Amino acid sequence: MKNIKNYRSYNLFFSLFFFGMLANAQQLLTTEEAVELALEHNYGIKIANNTTDVAENNTSILNSGYLPTLTGLAGASIDVNNSEGQLANGETRVAEGAETRRYNASVNLNYTLFDGLGRLYNYKRLKEEYQLSELEARETIETTMLQLFSVYYTVAQLSENTDALRETLIISKNRLTRAGYQFDYGQNTKLDVLNAEVDINNDSINLINAKQELINTKRDLNVILGNQISEEYTVDTNLNFLLQLNKDELLEQTKNNNVTLLQAERNINISQFDIKTNKAQFLPTIGLVGSYGWNESSNNSPLAFTLQSTNSGVSAGVNLTWNLFDGGSALTQVKNSKIILENQKLQKEQLVIDIERNFNNAWDDYQNKLVIFQVQENNIRTSQNNFERTQEKFKIGQVTSIEFRQAQLNLLNAELSRNQAKYDAKLSELTVLQLSGELLNVEF
Template identity: 65%
Template sequence: MNIKIYLTFNLFFLSIAMSAQNILTAEEAMQLTLENNYGIKVANNLVKVSENNANILNSQYLPTLTGNAGATLNIDNTEAEFSNGNVTILEGAESSSYNASVNLNYVLFDGFGRRYNYKSLKEQYKLTELEARETIENTILQLFTVYYSVAQLYENKQVLEQTLNISNDRLKRADYQFNYGQATKLDVLNAEVDINNDSINLINAQQELNNAKRDLNLVTGNALQEGFNVDTNINFVVSLNKADLLQKAVEQNITLQQVNKNILINQYELKTGKSEYLPTIGLTGSYGWNKNNNNAAAFLAVFTNTGISGGLNLTWNLFDGGQTITRIKNAKVNLEIQQLQKEELLLSVKRDFNNAWDDYQNKLTVLKIQEDNIVTSQNNFDRTLEKFKLGQINSIEFRQAQLNLINAELSKNQAKYQAKIAELELLRLSGELLNYQF
């Protein structure tokens, strides 16, 4: 009886605590994940790096400007003999020189290499955006896998709480009947054993629920408050059309889009390689200042020079031993390989989509069957309970009906959330996951 009273009080206060918890909706969970998930933050920062690389400042289109300056100090011992026979000796004679210049270099033409390189950088930026989107899609799918796991475990716990309440009522009835000689001690012991088993199941379910909530908190970047619960209401997308989704999968699948972008980047790289066949024309210019302070032995004591210079140069690599030809041949082969990989990936995407569609439809069918099974199991349990109260069946038969109802409810919970996850996976494959309104 002490065990029963203890569990009753625990369940009473637990139900009060659960009712006071905040409900975390799917929309709120998604928003928190987009804002706080560390993997998404890293992906967004990589996009910023790629955006910087695709800037005009990294395109080689702009000229380079350098400044140079220097100073030299000389201390010499000098002996100068003039034509008239006079000799002048200078010890520790100082001379110095100073210079400064500004140099400009600009490539006027490089065979269109930088043009295609700049386009390649732009496409690499778009590719990084696609990679970030893939990270977001995978993270959102991970989020809702954990989110609905929490919802399933919470509903499972509610089922086990109801089971424990029924077992407590059964123990009361067995105690009452034993005290009045209408039942044996064995019926009381069986009821106590079942209460202990139901209590253990409830404790384990609570632990699994706590672990799942910690997983959910991790995915959301530790942004959840203590004492939260999730929404257990499930809405399925009733307007899904297989042909439309398959077309979107071919056009919008994130992996296929990345492959297309990589092919385009390699096409630009091939054109960049071909630009090495053409000459490079460059423009140079400089402005310089020089000043020399000579010692007394020099003809000029101070010499200063300033000037502007400019030039045009042409460089043409007529033959580099065949290295450029080899690189271009390999680039063409790699491009062909990527085209083959794209065709293979397209087949895989269609296969995965068809598998996901069938899996989704099967899980919806299983859910409908489980919901019907709940009605049957509930009717069976209600009738068994009435017979048990009238003493027409024993405790073993009653327990079996109770277990059948428990298993049916747990199976229905599992089927419901598995169907929802299958739906989300189908939307991810078709590129529609981020467009779905949760």
């Protein structure tokens, strides 16, 4: 039995050494690197940026309606006819299979001089839509960043949990070794050995589950990063809290810089331009037209006065179109646009109330979780002190294995609870920053 125990001790030492070497060989993924990878490779962010590019293209002068249209036309035709005609002197002439060939080409210009300022308001509307698309892209980035940090810190928490469970398993294996020696020398019963083996099995299962959950969560993080990490990696478990945050200043920034509120303002501006664009239908449209044309015609019929003619020239003109009555369609559009504008303003007022409430809730939640984290930190020290004292007494036989196990579990639960509180507090802080519009302005 002693040889078996020696082998177990050697195997445990080798495993710990191997895991230590493996951890050192793994790539450390910092929060800064994760943010850079997500901004460059996350598919949601890429799509949002492409959508913004489309909106920017729509604001070009080429899509404004201010430029003229220029079209070219060309054609050719051949007519073959049988003709019969009588001349003034009574002579009758017959033309069989007479061909008439016609050729034409022209360049035509159309330009709207005035359309009731509809183009102007539509162009300004496109500018607002572009700015709205930028805000939507920013919202996508903020949401992705919050998701990124949520998964990143979950990986960090599971990494620390795995370390705690691994340490618990080491302690349980040492306990089994000690129980085996004590049983060999008749200092305890077989029951203590069996209890130690049961605890090792439970600790091993917990460690296996934690490792698998850690692997799965790392895969989730890699998906957010656009699958850019091919090697095994670790994450940074050191956190810095922005304790200098001021509630009143952040609340004011929330009202001025919250991305949802800014989008509501852009929608109001768009609705205002919609009203002006619809009103432009009541005014006339003045257009300029011009063309340069060339025509050629040839006729080999003996009845024709001319065998060939060619014409070319320039023509220009101004036209006015005024829709005096369209059945009330334009008036209805104006009325509906005003109602839509009123709804946009009401929605913004509701958003201000909702976002202010959400901010206050998030701030209080952040403060509470910071306090809980501090309490859990103190609890760790208490549990660690209790475990060390219990361990010393266990070695000299003053406490039972059950009491030792309870102290061990108390320490483990305190570590797991501390890890949970630690990252909950950080995510609460990030939620406050997102609501205030400052998430993308801080350094992590």
